[in-house]
Amino acid sequence: MGLTKTEIFTEEQNTIAIFAKVFGHPARVAILQHLFKIESCFCGDLVDEIGLAQPTISQHLKELKYLGLIKGNVEGTSVCYCIDKKNWTAMKELMLEFLDQDIPSDQDCC
Amino acid sequence: MGLTKTEIFTEEQNTIAIFAKVFGHPARVAILQHLFKIESCFCGDLVDEIGLAQPTISQHLKELKYLGLIKGNVEGTSVCYCIDKKNWTAMKELMLEFLDQDIPSDQDCC
DNA sequence: CCTATTAATCGTAATATTGCAATAGAATAA
DNA sequence: TTATTCTATTGCAATATTACGATTAATAGG
Numbered sequence: 001m002g003l004t005k006t007e008i009f010t011e012e013q014n015t016i017a018i019f020a021k022v023f024g025h026p027a028r029v030a031i032l033q034h035l036f037k038i039e040s041c042f043c044g045d046l047v048d049e050i051g052l053a054q055p056t057i058s059q060h061l062k063e064l065k066y067l068g069l070i071k072g073n074v075e076g077t078s079v080c081y082c083i084d085k086k087n088w089t090a091m092k093e094l095m096l097e098f099l100d101q102d103i104p105s106d107q108d109c110c
Numbered sequence: 111m112g113l114t115k116t117e118i119f120t121e122e123q124n125t126i127a128i129f130a131k132v133f134g135h136p137a138r139v140a141i142l143q144h145l146f147k148i149e150s151c152f153c154g155d156l157v158d159e160i161g162l163a164q165p166t167i168s169q170h171l172k173e174l175k176y177l178g179l180i181k182g183n184v185e186g187t188s189v190c191y192c193i194d195k196k197n198w199t200a201m202k203e204l205m206l207e208f209l210d211q212d213i214p215s216d217q218d219c220c
Numbered sequence: 221c222c223t224a225t226t227a228a229t230c231g232t233a234a235t236a237t238t239g240c241a242a243t244a245g246a247a248t249a250a
Numbered sequence: 251t252t253a254t255t256c257t258a259t260t261g262c263a264a265t266a267t268t269a270c271g272a273t274t275a276a277t278a279g280g
Contacts, residue, residue, distance in 0.1 A: 001269045002235030008161040009136035013143070021134030025238085026119035026127040029208070033123070036211040044256065051118040056239050058258055077247050077256045092209045098139070099202045101146040102195055109151065110183035110190040111239045112265030135268080153227065163270050168228055170268095187226040187277050222280085229274070236267065244259070250252085 016098050019091050022067055027052055028060050035070065035083050043072075043079045067091075126208050129201050132177055137162055138170050145180065145193050153182075153189045177201075 006014050022028055030050050035041050043061065047054050061081060064070045068087040073080045116124050132138055140160050145151050157167050171191060174180045178197040183190045 001233070002237095002267050004135060004137075004236095004268070005162065006136060009140055013136040013139045016139050017134055017136040020130045020132075020139075022130075023208075024127055024131030024134040025114060026116060026123040027114075027238090029123045029126050029130075030119055033208075033211065042256095052115065052238095053240050054257075055241080055259080059238080062258085072257095074247085074257095077254090079257060095205070095209055098133075098143075099205055101143070102193065102198050102202070108181060108195055109192045110181060110185075111263070112237050112267095114238070114266095137268090154225095157227095162268095164227070165229080165271080166269050169270095172228085182227095184227095184276085187224090189227060223278100224280100225276100225278080227275085227277105230272085232270095234268085236265100238265080239263095241262095242260085245257085247255085247257105249254075 012094075016094060019067065019095060022063055022069070025060070027056070028064060031057070031060060031064065032069070032083070035081060041081045043081055046081070122204075126204060129177065129205060132173055132179070135170070137166070138174060141167070141170060141174065142179070142193070145191060151191045153191055156191070 004017075009017075023032075027050055031046055034046060034049055038045075043057070044054075046061070047057050050057065052060075061070065061072070065072055065081075068084055069091065070081050071084045073082075114127075119127075133142075137160055141156055144156060144159055148155075153167070153171065154164075156171070157164050160167065162170075171180065171182070175182055178194055179201065180191050181194045183192075
């Protein structure tokens with residue numbers, strides 16, 4: 001099938017999965033890390049920095065943009081991409097809540 | 111192609127992506143949340159709790175186990191699954207480092 | 221032994237993802 | 251206008267993922 005049964009899960013579970021999925025590819029991790037490192041951020045730079053073809057990078061950027069994690073600003077023929085910090089923070093809160101479930105005991109139950 | 115070019119990325123980027131990918135499906139998110147909620151943790155319960163077939167749950171558990179995030183303990187005909195807290199903490203550190211890149215300014219560059 | 225119970229594995233169909241060549245679009249420069 | 255530059259889109263092949271029916275272990279109970 002290859003089709004996720006989203007309807008049987010909570011909205012929170014689906015949202016966590018959607019954000020996690022976008023981080024589930026090293027190219028998108030690399031893009032985000034690079035955008036954080038250099039605050040100014042032209043698109044062509046990413047193609048040089050990461051070793052993937054321009055259409056491939058463009059596709060990854062599209063996904064990141066669709067989730068609101070980055071913004072793109074047209075400047076002449078180039079496009080300046082950067083992190084949408086507000087949305088990034090909101091996403092981070094959600095992921096932290098999920099990752100931080102392990103407060104109680106140190107020992108495992110089995 | 112459908113084949114990720116892992117060789118052009120750093121080990122850290124690949125590791126982040128691998129962990130993120132496992133959270134990229136709501137069923138696995140749900141499994142982990144349930145394992146955190148009830149400390150004791152039989153496998154059949156997960157099949158009832160989540161509305162997916164037994165082979166499907168078993169497959170998701172296998173992936174979580176492969177990454178070391180959960181442990182399985184045979185008890186008679188049942189298997190008791192639980193979070194591997196040590197590995198969970200290590201994974202969390204890595205993810206936090208990635209998610210917490212946004213310390214500097216509040217304003218976006220574009 | 222046989223049977224029931226539980227979980228893992230196999231096989232397979234449906235769908236999704238990745239990557240890129242080719243092309244199209246959009247703005248600038250000459 | 252025409253050429254150039256940069257990015258987005260299209261189309262497609264290769265591979266991966268998801269889901270589950272059927273089957274196979276593995277253990278427990280009679």
